[in-house]
Amino acid sequence: MNHSTDTNSADMNNATALAANWYNAGALRLKAPLTELLKYWEKERLITALDRHFALEMARLHPNDAQEPLFMLLCALLSQQLSAQHTCLVLEYIVPTNPMAEPINRCQIRLSLTELIDALQHFDAIGAPNSNKPLIFEDGRLYLERYHHFETQVASALTRLSAAALSLTPSQPLASDNQSLLQLRRQLDCLFPSAAHTVEANIDWQKVATATALGNKLAVITGGPGTGKTTTVTKLLLLQQLGTPKQIRLVAPTGKAAARLSESIKASKARLEQELQQASKENPQENQVLLTALSRIPEEASTLHRLLGVIPNSAHFRHHQGNPLRLDLLIVDEASMVDLPMMYKLLSALPEHAGLILLGDQDQLASVEAGAVLADICAGLKQASTQHTEWKMRYSQAQAEQLTALTGFNLSHFIHSEPKIGDSLCMLTHSHRFKGDAGIGLLASAVNRADLAGILSVWQSGLAELTWLEHSVDHSQTQAKISEPSNNTGLKALLAQACEQYGDYLRLLQPTHATPIHTSEPFCPPSAMEAIAKFNQYRILCAMRTGDYGVEGINLAVTKALAQAKLIQPQQEFYLGRPIIIQSNDYNLGLFNGDIGLILQDEERADRLMAHFIKADGKLLKVLPARLPSHETCYAMTVHKSQGSEFNRVALVLPPAPSLVQWQLLTKELIYTAITRAKQHFSCLGTQQVFERASLQATQRASGLADRLWGDQSLSHTAAVNS
Numbered sequence: 081m082n083h084s085t086d087t088n089s090a091d092m093n094n095a096t097a098l099a100a101n102w103y104n105a106g107a108l109r110l111k112a113p114l115t116e117l118l119k120y121w122e123k124e125r126l127i128t129a130l131d132r133h134f135a136l137e138m139a140r141l142h143p144n145d146a147q148e149p150l151f152m153l154l155c156a157l158l159s160q161q162l163s164a165q166h167t168c169l170v171l172e173y174i175v176p177t178n179p180m181a182e183p184i185n186r187c188q189i190r191l192s193l194t195e196l197i198d199a200l201q202h203f204d205a206i207g208a209p210n211s212n213k214p215l216i217f218e219d220g221r222l223y224l225e226r227y228h229h230f231e232t233q234v235a236s237a238l239t240r241l242s243a244a245a246l247s248l249t250p251s252q253p254l255a256s257d258n259q260s261l262l263q264l265r266r267q268l269d270c271l272f273p274s275a276a277h278t279v280e281a282n283i284d285w286q287k288v289a290t291a292t293a294l295g296n297k298l299a300v301i302t303g304g305p306g307t308g309k310t311t312t313v314t315k316l317l318l319l320q321q322l323g324t325p326k327q328i329r330l331v332a333p334t335g336k337a338a339a340r341l342s343e344s345i346k347a348s349k350a351r352l353e354q355e356l357q358q359a360s361k362e363n364p365q366e367n368q369v370l371l372t373a374l375s376r377i378p379e380e381a382s383t384l385h386r387l388l389g390v391i392p393n394s395a396h397f398r399h400h401q402g403n404p405l406r407l408d409l410l411i412v413d414e415a416s417m418v419d420l421p422m423m424y425k426l427l428s429a430l431p432e433h434a435g436l437i438l439l440g441d442q443d444q445l446a447s448v449e450a451g452a453v454l455a456d457i458c459a460g461l462k463q464a465s466t467q468h469t470e471w472k473m474r475y476s477q478a479q480a481e482q483l484t485a486l487t488g489f490n491l492s493h494f495i496h497s498e499p500k501i502g503d504s505l506c507m508l509t510h511s512h513r514f515k516g517d518a519g520i521g522l523l524a525s526a527v528n529r530a531d532l533a534g535i536l537s538v539w540q541s542g543l544a545e546l547t548w549l550e551h552s553v554d555h556s557q558t559q560a561k562i563s564e565p566s567n568n569t570g571l572k573a574l575l576a577q578a579c580e581q582y583g584d585y586l587r588l589l590q591p592t593h594a595t596p597i598h599t600s601e602p603f604c605p606p607s608a609m610e611a612i613a614k615f616n617q618y619r620i621l622c623a624m625r626t627g628d629y630g631v632e633g634i635n636l637a638v639t640k641a642l643a644q645a646k647l648i649q650p651q652q653e654f655y656l657g658r659p660i661i662i663q664s665n666d667y668n669l670g671l672f673n674g675d676i677g678l679i680l681q682d683e684e685r686a687d688r689l690m691a692h693f694i695k696a697d698g699k700l701l702k703v704l705p706a707r708l709p710s711h712e713t714c715y716a717m718t719v720h721k722s723q724g725s726e727f728n729r730v731a732l733v734l735p736p737a738p739s740l741v742q743w744q745l746l747t748k749e750l751i752y753t754a755i756t757r758a759k760q761h762f763s764c765l766g767t768q769q770v771f772e773r774a775s776l777q778a779t780q781r782a783s784g785l786a787d788r789l790w791g792d793q794s795l796s797h798t799a800a801v802n803s
């Protein structure tokens with residue numbers, strides 16, 4: 081932001097020289113003509129070039145509207161909101177605050193909200209829903225027509241699915257057949273013996289979630305890491321596979337997440353098989369039936385893109401409303417990563433009779449693209465009255481009764497007059513992975529609750545699972561400031577940790593390190609699978625991309641430190657052991673944005689190095705380095721790119737002095753997502769102030785989806801961020 085300040089000031093001085101006083105441009109008061117201001121805002125990075133060009137293009141296409149600078153301002157702001165992953169522009173948030181959030185006010189809207197809404201009616205390009213106008217205004221929100229269409233269609237598809245019963249057999253909805261209901265109750269009791277440690281407040285929510293998915297076409301099962309989403313889904317798929325086998329597909333938004341889903345399902349099936357075999361002695365016949373159904377659960381997961389059928393160089397998929405998917409039940413894991421346009425495409429391609437189960441963690445970072453679909457679906461369960469975020473299920477009377485009949489739990493406390501989509505939701509809150517007093521779980525939960533005292537107390541407890549690395553402060557100046565990277569002892573500690581952790585992986589690849597000096601055994605390099613598994617033990621995650629403490633700076637620093645420790649020889653671009661992350665899609669090679677690979681010796685030809693990747697189906701893919709699509713080194717990656725992955729040890733890097741723009745990225749969801757990627761150890765390089773402030777800043781994405789799904793009950797996710 082700073083590098084262009086001088087030019088900007090000069091430009092702005094020119095602009096203000098032209099108009100030292102405020103312009104009165106109808107609904108606006110401006111310090112310079114709006115076209116000048118748009119250029120200035122672009123240079124100041126308050127809007128992008130795309131935002132400015134969108135405003136200019138809209139003005140060109142709608143010359144009548146262009147007479148009023150307010151129209152162009154609204155277009156630029158709408159485009160800015162879309163670039164920031166909001167699905168619309170909430171007018172309430174631009175009146176009367178300065179919409180550009182710049183330090184010095186150069187543009188004022190001179191209308192009240194009511195007057196602004198009234199002014200909108202006079203623009204040719206803006207219309208009501210179904211008006212066939214490029215911009216749609218509804219309920220205080222301005223949309224691009226396309227996004228309004230996505231949102232309304234997603235809302236009506238989810239509402240329709242939620243209200244529909246899933247037939248166990250084509251002709252019999254669940255509740256209509258007492259005998260099948262009783263049989264299901266027995267089977268559920270058998271799968272969920274309700275040991276004391278699995279239930280919260282005397283309700284085993286995993287069992288309730290399973291019953292929900294058995295009765296409804298839509299089930300949304302959410303919960304943090306280790307709360308038993310996969311365990312639950314395996315049990316419910318088992319029940320679905322009793323009788324006539326169903327066509328079940330497992331998908332996730334990224335290849336990495338799909339591979340992990342596949343692994344989790346395999347592990348969960350193995351655990352359940354063992355449990356059922358042990359229990360077989362008591363009820364051999366029934367358990368044999370369950371074991372047979374268990375074996376019919378598919379293990380292979382694919383990406384959403386693969387499921388829908390990518391058409392190279394096209395935004396369209398092979399499967400859509402006119403050519404629906406061939407399946408009976410679709411399981412989508414990591415649903416928080418699914419953006420609004422993708423959810424629209426997925427729902428459009430779902431066949432009429434099929435069921436949909438969304439799994440995910442509503443507290444994680446929202447999708448990289450527009451919308452926060454999973455958070456919007458869950459929004460109505462948020463309890464507004466409590467200081468920290470708490471959730472409470474909301475069921476219709478009929479749903480509560482059906483779930484009680486199936487599970488035996490009394491759910492009357494959760495009956496709500498208008499639960500809408502609530503009948504399809506189930507939240508799992510008890511983590512079986514993190515012990516109650518373990519550091520990672522405690523820290524994740526305190527951050528999630530935005531509980532500052534809790535966060536501080538967890539860090540101060542000196543728990544073995546957590547390590548705090550503080551950016552050091554340089555006191556030699558008149559004013560103390562964060563040390564330069566070369567003198568930052570916190571950064572040095574992080575680099576030492578990286579050398580130790582990545583050293584375990586890199587030493588495996590080198591004969592000098594791997595083979596004891598006195599042995600005559602030839603060096604046998606690890607298999608690519610072993611090397612990848614070792615590399616995946618540890619990862620550095622950065623909040624930012626750029627700067628000394630962003631992905632770029634940290635990758636450079638780690639590369640230098642590893643070279644100094646003689647663990648790598650980075651003189652060549654593709655050196656042995658270099659980890660890379662793909663930055664664009666290459667459909668021919670089967671490599672996609674976010675795929676991570678390692679440069680390793682080719683097992684078939686020891687004289688050459690190849691990039692090795694594990695694909696979603698668990699198979700190895702080898703690519704000649706020269707053929708790789710755009711990529712970068714990946715000792716450090718962004719928290720965003722780490723979604724759907726887990727590592728034994730994670731180190732998070734926060735910038736010591738974030739700029740205004742960087743603060744917008746530093747949210748509670750980002751910190752929570754980073755912490756919950758760690759299974760055994762989490763460290764953080766940061767300052768207490770940045771960690772705490774980020775933990776208090778919840779992501780808010782402007783969207784009308786929560787309101788459409790929940791009506792007036794929706795209390796969140798309708799706010800635009802202009803902080």
Ligand SMILES: Nc1ncnc2c1ncn2[C@@H]1O[C@H](COP(=O)(O)OP(=O)(O)OP(=O)(O)O)[C@@H](O)[C@H]1O
Pocket residue numbers: 277278286303304305306307308309310311312344348351512513
């Ligand atoms: N009801 C339960 N009682 C005891 N252990 C459980 C229970 N449910 C799950 N677990 C255990 O907790 C661990 C995590 O379960 P699972 O993988 O199903 O969680 P998850 O929510 O899918 O996790 P993630 O989000 O990380 O994929 C597993 O080891 C599983 O055996």
